[in-house]
Amino acid sequence: MTAPATIDSHDLNQMLDSATPPRVLDVRTPGEFETAHIAGAYNVPLDLLREHRDEIIKHLDEDVVLVCRSGQRAAQAEETLRNAGLPNVHILDGGITAWEAKGFAVNRGAQRWDLERQVRLVAGSIVLSSILGSVAAPKLKWVAGAVGGGLTFAALSNTCAMGMLLSKLPYNRGASCDAQSVVSQLVGTQSPSVRS
Template sequence: MTSPSNASALAPEILKTWLQEHQNLMVIDVRSAAEFDSLHIRGSYNVPLPLLSEHTDELAARLSSRVILVCQSGVRAEQARQRMASVGLDAAHVLTGGVPAFAAAGGEVVKGKDRWDLERQVRLAAGSLVILGLAGGRLLSPKVRMLSGAIGAGLTFSATTNTCAMGKALAAMPWNKAAEEPTRESAILRLPVQQPHKDAAA
């Protein structure tokens, strides 16, 4: 997993202060719509990572340097920051510890229906498949152990490429769908256009 660089990492306590002091600060939540509905920072905008990746140029054109990218732990937000940096918006910050850390620090959040976040679902699915492969290899056929090997190889590839095929597959499951999924029109074109700043929010 890729961690935010020291220059881009932002502690939850600092974000709390910035939200009070800076009106032109935009918080972009790159988690799925279902995760966003479950818990999000008040005033944040939901632009899921796949949508952001598809329309990076268009999104970056609407933003200034006062951008905070958030997710569940910071991993997807860092991926989003790298995408934004590739089109010239290199001053975005990544919230350390994600939305849960902000809530734990006393930040103002909006709570909805409780759901398992996507990263937790990936851990459950991967762990269950490894156990299934080991148990099946012992009880059914040694060939079933290849399932565990395939999961291990997949996780290694995921870490190396900083992608997650299992996460994308799980995100498409019915229980991970919100009533209204964000689109280019609803999530990007409706964002207020920020005025450029010479300095970051700090």
């Protein structure tokens, strides 16, 4: 198995200004995408990409750059697309976090917490409340243990069940977060040569 191909922010910025820019697919939740995204990027949440992979790849005939917060979800999306036989897939090294840190512009909308921060809040709250509750009901300590085990498994497997569940909440979903609207965006526009 080969390591996924990465591209750094400077190279992506130059490619976006070229005559044949790549298709930028942002695999974060619609809520995260709305907060900040690279101009001209298409929002294709990771779970939607996995569920409708074959339908989506029919409309990806040029270079594709995958973006998420830091690169973890983009790596999972890259594996999904590579397994489907799509060539020319790259991951933005460091994700939108690195893009912004290097001073490149993003389109901003309503500010929302990113998915990783939401996972930390929920996991931490469950652990804290179960430890405090174990004073009255000692068996609650096992809830904290289960959350710790889940986080350990998430780190080892590079997946996050809690993150996948949280991504389905209305807070993280947008009105146009379905396969049909994503495909119509991909079909309706060619790769944007002028960033908006």
